[in-house]
Amino acid sequence: MRPGLTTLWFWSVLAAICCLIIPKNTVSGEKLSDYLWSETNELQQAALDTYVVQGLKNGSLDPSDFGAYMVQDAIYTHSSKESIDVTIGKTTDPDLKQFLQEKAKSYESLYIDLFKQWHIDDPHGIKLGSACENYTNHLSNVAKTMEPAYLVVAMVPCVKLWPWIGTQIKADFNSFGVYTKWIRENFDPEYKGYQVYDLMVDDAYREGTIDKDIALSVYVASMKGEVDFFGLL
Template sequence: MATGRSPRSKTHLADNLQDHEFVKLLLLLLLLHVRSYECADRVKLSEYLWSATTKDQTAALESGFVQGIKNGTLNPEAFGGYMVQDAVYCYMANKSLDTAAKRTTNDPILKKFFEDTSYLYEIYYQSLFDTWFIEDPAGIKLGPECTKYVNHLHDVATRMDSIYLVVALTPCAKLWPWLGEQIKGGSFGVYEAWANANFVAGDTAFKEYEKLIDAADQAGAISRKSALEVYSKSMKGEAEFFGSIKVN
């Protein structure tokens, strides 16, 4: 009487599969699957963050402010309302950068980045203060969207590891040249000079931010989950700030 294992037995199946060439194929497919997973896992953090926030990028592009700039139809009062708030936003971002620089004591590269970027923000907000006759930023009442955005940057600068402020500032640095690329060829009208100076298609300054983010990720010095939360809030802040401007 036959005493072999039941053909329905997993053990029997394993024993018999060893004799078949397709086992090699199965093993190869498994190896390819593992390698594919590993490659996906190695997607740069900067790329992952950008690809995860396309909804707010589109919202920023479709906002009345950006489309009004593109078509040259934006109400001048709406433009002025945005610019006065943006001046204070840049002022507050400068202060957040200074805070992060002071808190960064063991990373000279990151500290220098904060110091250099703070200087650039200072030059820009001082220029805006001169243009819009702003003497005391405390006298400017920000809308709730801009207030929420600057408070987000402040919270990141004061409560989180310094690298997260780089994450928080990257959406602004990357979104604006992207917007410039999307609205390129528009009939900007009186806003042409401003658009050419601010929505600069092809500007790559944001890559310096992304290098720091990706280096931190490779060193295991940043949480992807926390980075996405910070990045998403900033990208939403950009979209909501643009969207807050009443164009009619």
């Protein structure tokens, strides 16, 4: 072969090899976390416009409805911890397992505090509304039937949406009546913990362990869960 043809042949073979070893669902330079967030903009706005969020923002939320939301949220955190535990048992990736173990401890601490605050002894004795029940069932289904990284995908909307809401309502300096303290602690615009979740999602996508379309369906279901739960449906 002439030198030019040899070079062309070499690069052709190299390109073919790269096509075989690079995960097919990976798009060069694309972050899956950014894609998932941008694809759910309408649901984010819908969450902002819900009865609970607007009632908190205006300081006009019926205290009984706030209590109903918080009791169910306590059960949501308890159920989420159970889903995380299921996923930990299926996880072989050491980094993902460590991440999930840390989140399990965090969720456990949170639901224990909420149980004390709202005098909950038996979480199974609480009758959930359809929105909270559907949301927890979604997380449980992801944990039991899908690859471990998908549970991280399913958890992102909660941890990323709340500080976004805080930014929209200017939670760091506006007054919200009796709900001011709760809003500033829970809708904190400065919270960046979701970035670690996003990083785990992006790593899993880059490694080819999660599919873009499946991840979007999981993400959308969780974001819709947030919307419906804030609507007390």
